[in-house]
Amino acid sequence: MIKYKFLSIFLGPALTIASCLIQVIFGYSYKNCIEVSHHNEFKCINRYAKSLTAFVEDLPPTATILNISHNTLSKIPPHSFAHLQNLTHLTLDSNNISNITENVFNNLNNLKSLNLSSNNLARLHPCTFKNLYALTELLLSNNKLQSLPPSIFNASTCLKTLIIRKNALSNFSAVVESVKGLTNLTKLDLSYNRLTSLENSANLPSSLQLLYLNNNNLSHLRCQPDLFSRICRLDLSNNNLSSIHFKGLNLSNIKFLRLRLTKVTVPELLKLAPSLNPAHVDFSGLNLGQRNNSLIKTLCWLLRNSSTELQSMVLQHNIIYYLQDRLFFNCTNLKGSLDLSWNILRRVGCLEFLEGQYGLQKITVEHNLLTELNSCQSLPFQHHFNLTTELSFRYNRILKVNKFAFVHTPCLKILKLNINTIAFMDHHALRYLTNLTTLRLDNNLLTDLYNDSFIDLHSLETLNLRNNQISVIFKETFQSLKRLNILDLGGNKISQFREGAFTGLESLRNIYFDRNRLKKIDIYSFAKLSATLRVLDLQSNNIRYMKEQTTSPFANFSKLEDLKLDAQQPYGITLLPHAFFSGLISLTSLSLTNNHISSFRSDTFDDLPNLEYLHLDTSCVGVIPLPPGIFKNLQKLKILQAENMGIGSISEHVFWNLTSLHRLQLNRNAMTTVDPVVFEKLPNLTYLDLRNTPLSCTCHNSELQNWTNTNQRVQIVYLYSMRCPDLSNSSFYNFDTKVCYLDIGVYLFASTSNVVFLLTILPLLYVKLYWKLKYSYYVFRSWFGEQWRRLRDAEEECKYDAFISYNSADEEWVLKKLVPNLEGNSSPLRLCLHHRDFEPGRYIVDNIVSAVYKSRKTVCVVSQHFLRSEWCSLEIQLASHLLFHELRDVLVLVFLEHIPERQISAYHRMRKVMLKKTYLQWPGSDCADPAQAQELFWVQLRRALRSSGSRGLADVKERAGEEDTLGEELRVNQPQTDNGRNFILL
Template sequence: MGPGEKVEKTKPKRGSKCFKLSLIFFLLNIGSFALPVTGFALKSCRISFDIALCDKSNLTAVPRDIPSTVKGFDLSANKISRVHVTDFTNLPVLTKLDLNRNYISQIDNGAFASLVSLKKLNLNNNKLVQLGENLFDGLTNLTELRMIGNRIKAVASTSFKALTSLKFLDISHNKLHHMTTVHSILQHLPHLRELYIKNNNLTTFQSWELTNRSLQLQYLDLSQNPITTFTVTANVFPNLTWFNIGGSSSKKQMKWDVRDNTSFSRVSSLDIGGLQMAFSDMKTLLETVNSSLTSLRMNAMKHNLPVLINTSCTIPTMSTLYLRRNKLTSVSSDLFKLCINVTELDLTENRIQNNHRDAFRSLQSLRILSLRHNRLSSVPRNLPTLVELDLSSNKINKLKCDDFANQTKLRQLSLYQNSISALSDCVFKDLIRLQVLKLQTNHMSNLNGAFKKYLPNLRELLLNQNELNVITYGEFQGLQSLQNLSLMQNQISKLEDGCFIGLTNLINLLLQNNHITEKSLNSSIFSDLMNLRRLDLRENHIKYISSSALANAPFSQLSRLETLAIPLQHSKGKFQLPRNFLQGLTNLLVFNIRNIQLLSLHEDMFKYTPQLQTLDISSNEIRDLSPGLFSPIQNLKSLYISRTSLRSLDFLRFANLTKLEFLQAKKNQYSVIGEEITNSLPALVYVDLQGNSFTCDCDNAPFLQWAKNNNQTQVFDAYNFECNYPVNFKGMKLFDLNIRFCTVDTEFICFASTACTILVFMVVSFTYHFLRWQLVYAYYLFLALLFDTKHKNKQAPNQYDAFISYNTHDEPWVIEELLPKLEGEQGWKLCLHHRDFQPGKPIIDNITDAIYGSRKTICVISHRYLESEWCSREIQVASFRLFDERKDVLILVFLEEIPTTQLSPYHRMRKVMKKRTYLSWPRVGEHREVFWEKLCQALKSKEDLGEDSFLLTVVDRQF
């Protein structure tokens, strides 16, 4: 399952915080789960500096959830058996791919086609047998290919065709057998510089089988092949500088047949170790490199070693000679008598027990000598020209004052892993230029002032794994240039005041794994280490039981210290650190107090270390961390709090660690990782929360979404987090939790809310413009039905005979013509808005009450009337009453001639005119008595629509 795949195995318990929202937004939120997610919560891998690390993960297939931005991909030590064509399609910028130590036996054609940026490919130690046609298509930028330790015996002619940029090829330890197979490889590699075909069971080497042109090779390794015939008929290696033709386990001799003496004329490094060859052929071989050879390896030679040494030493340019594993038991004075130009001699892993006093006297130019892993019991003498001497892993038990006499040029001396029990104050007196001295893994219990006077240029001194128990005053005062001192893994229980006097340039001091206690720690011990950068006190017996301030803070003089580590060894009980333990460490960057059975940290602990960037308090029993503890260390970038007793990470919400990039908090008891915690760490790029007891409910829904979707923070091993609560979910993977009922897609909700708001606005606008009066009428109709209002089924008589609806511009006609006639002469009671409307009452209520409170409604129609908004509302309410009560309550009086085309927009009025009669005011000169008679009849007529027995229309119109 890769990122973005939905898992709906179970439904989580709905947490109280999520339950309310989940029901409201369920439908809106479903769509969001179809979106792919691309984060760093990988199932089997982790990301480190743009490299996907998937090694040793028991993978059987290439994971598909790797971010497309990675530049390195490590899949080594897995169980992958096949590389599919789609395995690497989404990795366009990948430059290094490691498939070492898998079970790959098949690679699909085009499997690497999309890796256009790949430069290094490692296929070592797999089970490839055949390399098919166009196997490496697409790898035009590949420069390095390793295929060691497969079973390759057949190579198609076009397998390597695409590798036009390849410079390095190692196909050692396979089953190529014939040089023709190698030819099918090399014919497509014009820029190849290094070729390693070691141990391929090649029995012959014929240059015409390999190539018909000159190769640009500079490095060629043919070692461990049982070659019996080596034939070169043309100069096919004009640029070769490094050549290894060392022997195999075969007892057959190689026949050397090189007809062009210039074929190896540029070789500077030659390895013929273990080669079985007639002495005459060996001599011929050495003669072919006589003008260029500088380094010769003759390791594990079978015979004629002294003769070969003297023969090789006649080559004037040869300066480096390796003679490892040759079973030498001693070095005679004649063995190197001709090696006057040799500057480096390696006799490692022989059986040398003693040397002749003048064994190395003839090596007048010797600078580097290695006698490591022999059986020497004393130091070889008369080596005044040496710069480096390695005597490690021998049986030397005592050093004498003249062992290094006159070796004033010596810069590096290795004496580790011997049996030296003590030093003397004169043993290093002549080593005035010595810079590195390695004395670890011996049996020294006393230094006897060996470092009090001499070794003024020594920079590195390794005394670890000895038996020292006390460092006395001024023990190292002669080492003014010393920068690195290792005293780890001794038995030191006491550091005397002034024991480090003179070490003013010391940078690194390693004291871990000793018996140092808190009593040995005080400022006077470290007062001379003014330039110390790193102090390691791990695995000691430093115990503090109180957080009270110390009178003498131990590190108060180490203002330049950058790294301090003080975990304990075999400590019993519960401890605390003094609140001023770090006083004076103003430049401290790294503080390691892992595994000291610490119960708490005082809030003032870090007020002395404002530059702190890395803090490790893992494997303690700290139950709570105050946010104020982190206030002085706002530059913190890495925090290790694994294996503690912390039950929550809530302290991070208020710690203000805005620069924190790395958080390791595994194997604790956190059950919920709140959204506030992840939001409080904006710079976080890696977090490890393995082995915690997660709760599988909605409280962890925000954390799950964050782990899957964020593109900045890698949540290591997130897909293997397991649920511990509730009981019925115990053992289930946290990422299998179905959070669909918990989470709310905020973006979708915002979109839906905005869309709904716009839709409602449009509906309201449409309704207001076209249907507002229908709604008003419906409102009053509802009131009538609900409360049995006066407007419906009311038995009392109407208040008015007629309501006059007119425009104010027509008011002169109403006042001068209509009102005198109807009210003055005929005695009708009329309702006029300017006279009878109730002051302070909403105008719409006045209109409605007037229409429903009158038997009839007379609408005085003119052009002005049609343009009036309020007149339009009055006729709408009247028509509502007409159609609702089914009564003849509406009389239309036209003061002006209005064409039908101008009435078209007033669909309601046209509808009424199609079904009802109307009156028109007579034109000038016409008789008006008929108009008033018809109007009087209309007012007297019954309200039943079915009894319309008289005609009101004076001028006929067709609609």
């Protein structure tokens, strides 16, 4: 995410504040906040940062809603929100803020709602809210404010709601002074303060309609008569006030007045405040239950004279323990609801106390001591309450509901009997309730349901039986509930369904069976519901499969949208049979959290093409891998929760094809390394949670670190709080990766290109330079062994006239013809032969080098065997080196047999010598006079060996010309030329 840091420069109170925006590129993450909606709403709840700057410094200026509640902030520095000029809602409640300076909320010109509740504010600077021109709601409850500066709200003229409850305000007049200019204020809550009177020097804003002054220390009012003249709703309950304090007050505009737990008596109040309409008074907590209901009768007489229709009569907390017949007979204008909650009633009979009330819509008798609902079968017809549509007996001690208990309210639509101790309900208890749409029987002690318990409830749409003791659903229990949409049986002891248990539920859409004792479900369990069911909740049952099933239990649930299989007891689901979800083609939400699934197949979710929400938190046991392609058919999946699954590793193929996924939660897993390619392949991912995963801070995660710090698409939740498990005091986002920056591509290119180059050039080098390199190597070896110096010193005075290089196959010709003719004459030549003159025990290479350099000439006796000999090749290479590189005439070639041109062309060095120098050919038997030719051959050879070996190449060529002249005189045949090669044929 782009982080914005600001530097505020203060040059004095009269100077303007200069802010410089420094833009630094970071990953799409925030240090202490989570983005709820794209760049607009942020939550920073329950963080450990103590500085407000740590929360807001990296938030973008597009933020409009910011919640920094439930933290440990103690102060707010000036200009903390200067860069968040688009904020409309700011919540800072439940911190330890004790001081707010003058310029804290500067530049928040668009702020509409500010919540500073539950802090330690004892005082406010007069200019705290000076720039909040658009503020409409301000919450300051549960602080320690003792007073308000008179001009504190001068700039916030748009303020509509001001909540200052649970503080220490004691001066009402000062409060009025501070709010008098708020011309748009409609609600002011000053409850739970320390106000002792309502004495005022200024008037409340004319726009104010709701004023809450309850739970103060008011013992008198002492206010101007018209203080409440425009107030519509006034709460003065739980104060030390009596009726006399309302004398002379203008209460004509009051639509609701609450006076509970005061000393006010109703008759006296209505007498002293004639402007007050009694129909608008909440009569709770005024001890109307005294004197055998006589005060209630008096109240009804007073209300009878009222011209206003009474929409609600609230009689809570009046210590009413008995309701006599026709008690409300005179309350003829009661048309709305009657609330008798929080009294000590033990019975209500058949509502005989309401005789004469034919317009009553709702009756509430909650939080009393009722123990039984009587049978009303014998009630005369005229006592039926045909207009009553809602009846609530919640939070009582009802143990038994007798037959025909509601026959007197046949038009009832909503019946609430929940949160009692009902253990017995007669078969006919609910008879004649043909208009009932909602029945609440949850949180009771019911054990059995009968096939006629709901027989008359043809209009019922919602039936709640949660948290009872039901163990079996018998046949045709719900046969009459053809319009039922919601059936809640959660929290019971149901272990089985009898055949036909769901007969008649033709419209059922939602059924809740969570926290029961079902051991398995099969295709027959909910067969009657498959055509209409949308939601099936099976959480916390005993469902478990030990082996594969042949048929999916959901094969016929083509319209089911929500399936919950969480937390199966006692061990959780351990095996998901093959094709377990087959048939759920419309399912959009699946929850498998808190199970012990040993492994997932790659095709586990293949049958859920419309799935959008998948919850797998804590669904596995141990460390498991997710198989590649497990989510391949979930193209519509939007949210995947995989928290604490024990995932050890993930690859890009695991989340392949999740093209619609935008929220991925992988926190609290066992992954140590993650390839960022996994997330790059999710095109719509915007939210990623990797908290509490042991990601190692090593080179294996260097690419992941780089991705989290640079990506601008996916929000990494609390990235900057992720620690390195293997490096103390280090964070994942900035661990050192310098040693990891090896450009693998460059290294691979360099190495492969070099290998290719070498593989290309080596054959050429081998052909062209093999012998030169080999010769150089041998020369270097000789030089290194101090041979070089001795060879150079011996150059002027050679030990041999010629070194004879030949193959052992030609040894007979050398020993019988060459040696006798060259060493046996009157002026013999000194020859070097390897078998005779090489030094024993010495390397053969060293012997060859030494022989070449200690001889004036090197005679190569060339034959087919010579060409195939490696050592002969070395010897001619050494001699040719002296010929071409040191320009010394030392090489004499003698061909014992005719060798074709195509064969010699393979020996480049020898062919080069033959092109530059005349060579000798041993005369064969095809000559006219072999003896004379051989004699001439020896003459020419001795002459070549006696020539100087230190002359230049020009001299060598000149001498070769002289020899050619002599050969012209002696040879028998004419000179022959073979492709430019000159040779002497004797």
